Amino acid sequence: MMSETIYTIFFTILLIIVILAVIWGCMLLSVILFKKAIYSVLDIFWEANAVNEKNARTPAELGFRRSFADELFRSGIRDYKPQALQLLIAYNIVMVTEDGRLYLCEEMLASKIPLLQTG
DSSP, X not given: XXXXXXXXXXXXXXXXXXXXXXXXXHHHHHHXXXXXXXXXXXXXXXXXXXXXXXXXXXXXXXXXOOOHHHHHHOXXXXXXXXXXXXXXXXXXXXXXXXXXXXEEOHHHHHHTHHHHOOX
């Protein structure tokens, strides 16, 4: 009787530890993918040379607008680029022109480097 109680307590504690480890792993993976998405968004702007207001591009030209069908039938890991773009806009690293075009403000990026540091 006593050994069954000990085994039950041990199994419960082990199950809680495993669940917490899975939750922690999922959160860590999410942070890693989000950080990767930030760098991907910056690369998109640099490849399009959208680094000043004169060379600003629309979200569609930069590849940020996808059709509903693309979203519906997309498989694989979640795409964090739209959220990364919104974060960069909120930190004024990506600027939005009056007509809705986007460009990378490299001066603001240089001042916000701690935001993008690894570790």
